[in-house]
Amino acid sequence: MSLIPFTRWPDAFAERYRQAGYWLGKPLSHMLAVQAETQPEAIAVVCGERELSYAELDALSTNLAQRLANHGLGQGDRALVQLGNQAELYIVFFALLKAGIAPVNALFSHSRLELRAYAEQIRPRLLIASRLHPLFQNDDLFLAELQQLAGIDTALLHADGLAQRGLAAWLQPVAAGCDFAPTPADEVAFFQLSGGSTGTPKLIPRTHDDYYYSVRRSVELCGFDRDTRYLCALPAAHNFPLSSPGALGVFVAGGRVVLAADPGPASCFALIAAQQVNVAALVPPALSLWLQAAPGHEAELASLRLLQVGGARLPEAQARRIPVVLGCRLQQVFGMAEGLVNYTRLDDDDEHVYLTQGRPMSPDDEVKVVDRDGRPVAPGQVGALLTRGPYTIRGYFQSPEHNAQAFDAEGFYRSGDLVQLRADGYLVVVGRIKDQINRGGEKIAAEEVENLLMAHPAVTHAALVSMPDPGMGEKSCAFIVSRDPTLKAVALRKYLRGLGLADYKLPDRIEQVAALPMTAVGKVDKTRLRRRLAEQLTVTE
Template sequence: MTTTPATTPDSPEGQHRPPSPDWPGWPAETGERYRAAGYWRDELLGDIPARQAALRPDAIALVDGPRRWTYARLAADVAELHGSLYRLGLRRGDRVIVQLPNQAEFVLLWFALQRLGAVPVHALPGHRRQELTHLARVTGAVGYVFPERHARYDHRRPAAELAAAHPALKHTVVVGDPGGHVGMVPFASLLGGEAPRPVPAEAPVAADDLALLLLSGGTTGTPKLIPRTHQDYGYNARAAADVCRLGPASVYLAVLPIAFNFTMSCPGILGTLQAGGTVVVCPSPDPATALALVDREGVTITAVNPPLVPHWLREAQVGGHDLSSLAVLQVGAARLADDLARRVGPSLGCRLQQVFGMAEGLLNLTGLDDPDEIVCTTQGRPVSPGDEVLLVDGDGTPVAEGRTGELLTRGPYTLRGYYRSPELAGSHFTPDGFYRTGDLVRRLPTGHLSVVGRAKDQINRGGEKIDATEVEGHLLAHTAVEAAALVAVADTELGERSAAFLVCNGPAPSVRELARFLRDRGLAAYKAPDRVHEVTELPLTPVGKIDKNALRQRLQENGTPDAAGGGPGRKP
């Protein structure tokens, strides 16, 4: 396949009016084609609970520990919360940063925001001042919802400081006790009060409205924001649910962070609820906790990342859990080693399903009937007939079948541009609308993709995306550091870890010292380097840029490279 010529309806000249000037929509003729094919429907994400309540009011929709919601109760709570958020002052189009761990409140809030037409911005549990400040500034968020405490971190004071620094952030809602912070609204006060009152009629939410903003780990120093609409995100989840054969008897366990695209819609929470199944919230990815819930709740499908797999296999051997209900274990967010993939079925007694996708859109799944060799050695094929895939070399020329190339894609649920980032159009998208994923893959004759690596300067640490440029900028702020480069190191547990190469004006700071330093600068803990090497200078390319390929090569050759060739580096 080749890219579409610039004169087609997919060209900028054919672009229809986007839902917002903040992000580009799909060309008008392309959208009409997606609707005609049945990919896009005039359905709203916020209507899912009520739609299912009309069909199966007494079926269990959501489980969080001892708390259980039937579809009728879920729809009623979402409706009440919708009204409370309106009376709080939120309106259609408002952006709300949502930073909640795996708990039912995330689901209730998310659907209530969808009904209101407000836009949840999916912050991750580990994000701190640096990332949250960026989200508040770029989105102009008017609301922030967060937990009182999570993972021994008290969010309340940082939340108050964030709101003070951003006057637009008028509404702070805490799941728990505000702890004396004036103006913080307890989430519990928004539910269980008076009978819901009607929300005044305003401009109705539309299927092509902006529905949510996901985060992408990128190469521009801070997270890029991914706009998703009701019609494209609903189709994303529905197409994945079809491949996974979800239905009312399906029970999905949400193990990975609930704000992840993987957990939300691959098929995840959305796909399960669209199919009338049950979502069980897992408070921790700890294998003992998760497998106990598989046993207790009769879980049929769940999703984890590769680092969790060996721990799950060990727990399955010694934990004494009844896993007979588990039919499918999805593994994604990073590449799963082939040998480990072959152990999943025999050890857990279920079907492995490899998942390769991105919050920007394209989703690939191995099929439940695919041969074992395909399941264990590839990362799936596109879930939609409307997905277009193109593999190109460094010059943008399509590669021969079976050869490795950078993956370009476009389709009915793949973005056409980042939110409020028009400067990224040329580097991340082709003129005819293909998204440059930065992934290096091979395509089999069956259409399955095998992920080879990354073209972008990004580290995938167990599914957590680390932008090397961002971390390097903070490393250079350390008084002992004169030059810095961050590169990926292959790791059997996490897929990749990070190694920092530092030119210093004295002794190099240790791994622990750098972790404290970066934490104090407001970075998430997973972005701190796993290894530190002190070098006398950094190798440069002919155009004067740091030659990271040379650093990676020296790592492979002798583990602790000295850029000047004089002696071993240090791993403090």
């Protein structure tokens, strides 16, 4: 019986993965223990003016784990965490792993709706958040709302002046206490967030075994070592900057993570120079800003050797500019929080680096590309991507109805991506089946926004579709049918923000129409809406 229920890999697959050496039977906190023992004084994290050594990161996380255990929290409990790009995110993450508490790490951009949804699903006993976030900044109304909703009995707030619940106080050494231990390696270590297309956010249970393998294999392919200086400028809780190889890969390799508040050139270029950063990870919209700002800053970027780009499809023209403008090598990354990660290899030729999104990283990654009837397509033909493997989940957390759609009878995960699988095993991403908008790497579920729009008393129908954008890749346009012809876009955005919707999910454009076009089976015809939008944009250009 699992401490936290989740869909396990079938026994035959689990045994195969253990025999192959993918699953080591060790907790994720093992990576930190190795470095704290072998190079305790080496710097692990740079956060503003602060530097944390591996010994300090290990000690602070142990202090917190011990205090949580003394407070009655441990194996099988869950935590809701919302911290930004700060050293405390890693301290808390390792503390919870050590104590056997499974967290879901909400992004700092998430607001009321997302946090409520996560709390309802995992029923956390523990909340760790920040007074710097607007929801917790001025009063404790939302904190009380979460506590009542999910039964949270312990809340720790970063940057809180109240000692009894300030996170800083819980990081101090404790003289004695209860024993604590991580969950077994084949149990849930933490939850990742899905960027899926349904209105309710889905949670991804990741075990120590599968996630640790994903990180270790990424380190091998990306060449991380003790000399790696990794710039974490994307949201640190995101799967990409956390594990591909991300910060955890740096900790496995014994390198250094340099945290940036945001991926903008103004904050990143100086950090690269000051910390001699040699690896960075970006999504295409941030890359565009770097390419625009780089001329004249060659000296600041001189240490940069490798730039990873993922989160959204990278246009070939942008890809080819990276070595010329930024003076570094490009590595394309195409992955998903549910598992499968693809990389272009460091020794690939230009054709593969610029024109593909890489190939699966594990010898036991299984990939199928199929047509609408589930039949394999010929190499190079477009089809739907299905995958399974030693670090790809077999089911979302407590979501049987969705799992029936997302996984086939053989345990293959339907990613919702439309891809071409080349004869040499490399993937080219061409689109998505799922109804979601990829706004600069942030996935927006259309159904979620549509439901909130239709909650407005004047809105009778709504449909959210993507529209191309040179900076973000995609932005969103909401088509609405309203009882009030004078209803303004600014009023609707204010309404959605008042409901607690994150800013990046707010429609970038709102069009009021008399009626939404329908398909023959009575569904909103979003193809026609996208076509109409494309025609409008062409006229305005």
